[in-house]
Amino acid sequence: MVAIETLMDWLITALAFGSTVLGGYVGYQAYRGYRRHNSRAMQYLSVGMFCLTAVAFVVAFAGSVLLRQGLLDSQFQQPLTLVTRAFQFVGVLFIAYSLHSRE
Numbered sequence: 001m002v003a004i005e006t007l008m009d010w011l012i013t014a015l016a017f018g019s020t021v022l023g024g025y026v027g028y029q030a031y032r033g034y035r036r037h038n039s040r041a042m043q044y045l046s047v048g049m050f051c052l053t054a055v056a057f058v059v060a061f062a063g064s065v066l067l068r069q070g071l072l073d074s075q076f077q078q079p080l081t082l083v084t085r086a087f088q089f090v091g092v093l094f095i096a097y098s099l100h101s102r103e
Contacts, residue, residue, distance in 0.1 A: 016057060016061070017057075019053060019057070020053050020054050020057040020058075022053070023049050023050075023052060023053025023054060024049075024050065024053060024054045026049050026053075027045075027046045027047075027048075027049030027050040027053070027054065028046070029046075030042045030043075030045040030046035030049060031043070031046035033046075034046060040101060041098045041099075041101050042098070043098075044094045044095070044097050044098035044101060045094070045095055045098040045099075047091075047094045048090075048091045048092065048093070048094030048095035048096075048097075048098060049091065049095065050091070051087050051088070051090050051091030051094060052087070052088055052091025052092060052095065053091070055087045055091075056084050056085075056087040056088045056091065059080065059083055059084050059087060060080070060081075060084040063076070063077075063080035063083075063084070064080075067080070
């Protein structure tokens with residue numbers, strides 16, 4: 001039973017990491033589109049993708065590691081969750097704005 005739980009933890013981490021890498025790639029491609037065409041919509045899309053995937057995951061992952069290792073007190077769990085959700089919200093907000101902005 002412990003082996004299945006360990007496998008599930010690894011799969012969850014791998015999928016989260018994969019999503020972060022893929023989101024970073026999409027954000028990078030949007031940034032390249034912004035640089036090539038000077039498109040503000042692509043700039044907002046790239047910022048949104050980075051906030052939604054890369055930044056939010058790094059904050060959540062680093063926070064969980066620091067909490068598990070005891071380097072941060074458990075009172076910081078809720079603020080870390082709030083910061084992660086804030087980055088996700090800002091990312092989606094930038095993406096939505098990029099879809100509705102006019103050049």
